[in-house]
Amino acid sequence: MDSMALSASDLPAMYSLLTNSLSREQSVRKPAETALAQSENRPGFCSCLMEVITAKDLVSQVDVRLMASVYFKNSINRYWRNKRDSA
Secondary structure (H helix, E strand, O other): OOOOOOOHHHHHHHHHHHHHOOOOOHHHHHHHHHHHHHHOOOOOHHHHHHHHHHOHHHOOOHHHHHHHHHHHHHHHHHHHHHHHHHO
């Protein structure tokens, strides 16, 4: 994923990164965590996460949806609250 805004076409990649971020293998987990961290300040990141969290076809994917929820919460804390508090 590059520096452009994230959109619905990025959902499969976002899902894969979230899935890989749950891996026990560090060689799989670390690159996914790095890619997610780099995507965090891109426009559309929270929207993509919300799509994963609310996707009806992912209801059984509790771990991935929970991880998306954690990234969503952390992104809000890091980027939105800082902007609000500095205004």
